Amino acid sequence: MPPKPRRVTQREIAEIAGVSQTTVSVVLNDRDGKNVRIPAETRARVKQAIEELTYVADPAARRLAGLDNQIIGLFTYEAALSPESMDFYGPLLNGLERAAEQVGWDLLFFTSSPVENGTRSLFHRKTRLRLTDGCVLLGQQMVASELERLVAEQFPFVAIGRRDETAAAVPYVAIDYVTPANELMDQAVAQGHQQALYVHRGTDTPTARDRRLAVEAASADGRLSFLLVGEERIPDLPRLAQATGATVILGEDAFLTEDVVHSLTAAGIGVPDEISVAALAEVRGHRVEGRALAGFHVPREQLAAEALDLLQTLIITDPNEWHTLEIRRLLVAEVRSRETIVPRKAQP
Amino acid sequence: MPPKPRRVTQREIAEIAGVSQTTVSVVLNDRDGKNVRIPAETRARVKQAIEELTYVADPAARRLAGLDNQIIGLFTYEAALSPESMDFYGPLLNGLERAAEQVGWDLLFFTSSPVENGTRSLFHRKTRLRLTDGCVLLGQQMVASELERLVAEQFPFVAIGRRDETAAAVPYVAIDYVTPANELMDQAVAQGHQQALYVHRGTDTPTARDRRLAVEAASADGRLSFLLVGEERIPDLPRLAQATGATVILGEDAFLTEDVVHSLTAAGIGVPDEISVAALAEVRGHRVEGRALAGFHVPREQLAAEALDLLQTLIITDPNEWHTLEIRRLLVAEVRSRETIVPRKAQP
DNA sequence: CTCTCCTGATAATGCGTATCTGCAACTGGA
DNA sequence: TCCAGTTGCAGATACGCATTATCAGGAGAG
Known part of the structure; x- marks a missing residue:
């Protein structure tokens, strides 16, 4: 490394203004009490020197002295800025940037984290985590041990996405899929539907479980009768619909639901005229048969704002008081069902 | 601020291993010379303690002690992560992320910089600039005084985009539009064209000047005769083309060129059959008359990699030796002319 | 005239790390 | 046995900032 370029320090300001470094610090922080008093005239002299030399405090020194830095970290378990992930991360990052700008925080992307055992890891030998005042975690696959360590170290952080699987109390903001799922099913019922299919993947994430439970609950209390179908049986859907008399098919996500529609239309079944469809997930940008696919709009910008x-709140609260806080926040997704959930066709 | 959570320090490691803090530091940094010698047995003992306590160095303290942090700053004069700017910044950010990951650097977005006098400013009272080892600047409108201050402070930084207007030697990476502009004009000549129009905006940026100079040079040495036309005269283009006998029209950018095409087709002039068109700029995603608009493809991911x-190079070089480096790099844009630059129609 | 209180500062210290200097304890050679 | 050289560390210090304790000098009270 070349010699660190020397920049203006408080000591230099002090020499020029003819005071001590202490006084400069006091003036900078507008401190004044019974212990320390600086008359207006001296203050002015110091402030002038600060202006002239265009002093800016060294954040590393501030940090070392135990102060905050107004930097928050952003850790993603996958590349955040790649074109592929922009679809998902884009609105979140945009929301984070806007919220950070609002409160005057800088945003540190932990792009350096090396890949170990398949995923990136937050704690490595030179992690810059501790430079930040707090940290936002993004990604489908978080490592439980890292979350637990963050909790144990009482480091302020927030995960985006539900993190109930971990024993420790992980602060998160996430999307409530249950409320809008019920709303969507109620609308289907109001349109005359009685029999439905739910097409799901094999995965067992917290949100996948939520959706399935909502569907099963609706089935159990007789609102809407469901048959649950794995994705591998999509080719068989036309027959299944026929056999069960289902007039609605819900998919776990938008892509899956698109596959469902292809399977139906290939068999000559009209969507949504004969069978209504919807995804219990984000559907922005997804269209089937020239219509906007019914499903949810997830408020991702707001999710980011809520996370920050x-x-x-965590940062300004003593860690020992965190247990008194509501550290899990859910945002309700908005239902958009108009175009592919339509009234049930009169029986022939 | 709540009390700073205490974490593992070298001193604690030292106590457990029964050595001094100095020794821990030496072991961590694998230092060994004639001044300091630590036998393998002691090293092992210290390393074990480090493992057990899962020690990670405090970046602030490292920085204060004059070492590098492996953090680079990213300053944008506009919001970087908004959907509107993604078109332009997206590929750059992606390239930066990938390159940063390669070399193990974290990326600090200066999202906190407040707006003063219309633009964001890099130097404010609490700027975290000095936490970084170097900085990348993005944006159309950079503030000359800030660039000069960075140069004066010998702070390592690189601007993306040409920055010749400033007196001080500003390191940058940018796109060479002149070489591909000449190539594109040569292709037009090879296709039999002799007479052309160049439609430009009123702005006087370095790249705008480059393009105009390239066009004027081609005109001067007789390769291709040009008439330069301001954008306000686009409605008049059909008449101008007729009057000059121009069979090619070049636009300063893709949007301008699209307007040109609309003006021509509205007047019944076939593009590209009767008049070939191209933009002397990035044309990805722009189509006219069902064809990919001719122009350039700017290697933006590569631009980012080149910037890092x-x-x-700047970071590892002593600032006093910077004048020996090639601090201005140009990347040649790629010509894509096939679809809307076509052979000149035989005269009737 | 002495004692106390207030004013306007400053010296000293700590934060965690790296580095430079120094210094015992040992070893080998004469 | 005495000295020079080597081995294996520890002490002191710097980095830039905030904070705590302290201190000299002057004013006011008794």
């Missing part, structure tokens, strides 16, 4: 708000 | 490479 929660993080800020 | 230059930055890294």
